[in-house]
Amino acid sequence: MLAFKLAFRNLLGAGLRTWLNVTVLSIAFVVIVFYNGMLDGWNKQAHTDTKSWEVGFGQLWHPNYDPFDPFCLQDAHAPIAGKVKAMTEKGQITPVLIAQATIYPQGRMQNIFLKGIDPNQQIIKLPTPYLNDKTDNVSAIIGRRMAEEAKLKQGDLLLVRWRDKNGTFDTREVKIVSVFNCNVQSVDNKQIWIPLDILQQITGMENEATLFIAGKNYRNQSIAPWQFKDLKYLLREIDEIIQTKKVGAGVIYGLLLSIALLAIFDTQVLSVFRRQKEIGTYIALGMTRFQVVAIFTIEGSTHSLLAILLGTLWGAPLLWKLQNSGIPMPKYVDSMGVSISENIFPVYSMGLILTTVLLVIISATLVSYFPTRKITKLRPTDALKGKIQ
Numbered sequence: 446m447l448a449f450k451l452a453f454r455n456l457l458g459a460g461l462r463t464w465l466n467v468t469v470l471s472i473a474f475v476v477i478v479f480y481n482g483m484l485d486g487w488n489k490q491a492h493t494d495t496k497s498w499e500v501g502f503g504q505l506w507h508p509n510y511d512p513f514d515p516f517c518l519q520d521a522h523a524p525i526a527g528k529v530k531a532m533t534e535k536g537q538i539t540p541v542l543i544a545q546a547t548i549y550p551q552g553r554m555q556n557i558f559l560k561g562i563d564p565n566q567q568i569i570k571l572p573t574p575y576l577n578d579k580t581d582n583v584s585a586i587i588g589r590r591m592a593e594e595a596k597l598k599q600g601d602l603l604l605v606r607w608r609d610k611n612g613t614f615d616t617r618e619v620k621i622v623s624v625f626n627c628n629v630q631s632v633d634n635k636q637i638w639i640p641l642d643i644l645q646q647i648t649g650m651e652n653e654a655t656l657f658i659a660g661k662n663y664r665n666q667s668i669a670p671w672q673f674k675d676l677k678y679l680l681r682e683i684d685e686i687i688q689t690k691k692v693g694a695g696v697i698y699g700l701l702l703s704i705a706l707l708a709i710f711d712t713q714v715l716s717v718f719r720r721q722k723e724i725g726t727y728i729a730l731g732m733t734r735f736q737v738v739a740i741f742t743i744e745g746s747t748h749s750l751l752a753i754l755l756g757t758l759w760g761a762p763l764l765w766k767l768q769n770s771g772i773p774m775p776k777y778v779d780s781m782g783v784s785i786s787e788n789i790f791p792v793y794s795m796g797l798i799l800t801t802v803l804l805v806i807i808s809a810t811l812v813s814y815f816p817t818r819k820i821t822k823l824r825p826t827d828a829l830k831g832k833i834q
Contacts, residue, residue: 470752475760482791540654561644588633745813
């Protein structure tokens with residue numbers, strides 16, 4: 446207890462030097478919590494949006510289907526029969542047929558994916574009920590990014606050319622009946638959604654699909670020839686991006702934390718050098734060398750406790766405001782090709798906060814201990830004479 450009293454008295458007696466160290470360390474503490482909370486919030490939003498708009502609770506893929514290889518689509522389809530047909534009728538899964546196509550907006554040519562889906566499906570948030578609109582042309586829905594890129598709007602007619610399963614080209618006009626706003630670019634960018642039965646008919650792939658989107662009641666199992674892909678597999682790209690961002694962020698706030706810890710380290714070295722006679726007096730009065738080391742170590746580690754307290758006082762209101770209002774993202778991120786919304790709402794979990802607190806305390810304690818190790822080899826007479834080597 447005496448060690449704590451002496452440590453606090455000496456620390457507060459240092460005045461401005463102490464509070465400068467505490468301020469810098471509090472900034473590092475708040476920055477670590479903020480950045481990791483922002484990445485966790487982005488991760489949570491991306492997972493939620495991707496599940497809601499695209500992958501559901503998993504997907505069943507045709508063995509030849511590869512989302513990164515558009516040339517596989519010619520062979521990546523199979524009949525909807527057997528178990529998958531029964532599950533489709535029960536609403537446990539919904540089929541999707543994908544074909545390559547070309548559109549000609551305002552006389553320009555653009556390659557897109559033409560996707561067919563059941564207008565009555567209720568597994569993903571895609572506004573498929575609009576596909577039930579009765580028009581003289583094929584009803585189609587597109588995302589906001591697709592509409593901006595192709596300069597399309599609701600009610601426009603668009604010429605679409607595709608190739609059926611036999612390689613024959615055909616064209617037809619589709620009518621844009623709805624433009625939806627979605628954070629998941631793989632549902633929006635360069636894609637047009639039309640009724641499944643119509644796409645099956647015009648491509649000659651009657652009663653066939655490329656993949657199935659599973660609902661919450663579907664058990665995680667493959668059904669030959671369909672291969673089940675769980676959420677861990679379908680969301681792995683998002684997880685990899687977040688981990689990469691965390692590594693990059695770690696370098697930044699690691700440097701900031703190092704600056705604060707270096708200041709504490711220098712303070713401890715200076716204290717040991719300037720307080721040689723005080724150290725000798727403690728030892729001469731009967732304190733063990735390890736008790737004296739403890740006093741100096743506690744002084745240094747107390748910087749972290751004061752920094753956490755100060756960081757909480759000014760950082761908590763700021764982080765709370767950002768959590769409620771969100772962090773606006775620049776417009777250019779809309780073309781990054783990843784699921785990200787216009788505003789990211791940070792998530793500050795108890796685990797994140799406790800981990801950061803432990804990181805700051807342990808780091809400050811270690812850099813406070815290393816400069817004071819020489820005290821364990823010190824003779825009292827040398828210390829009283831000011832002869833610490």
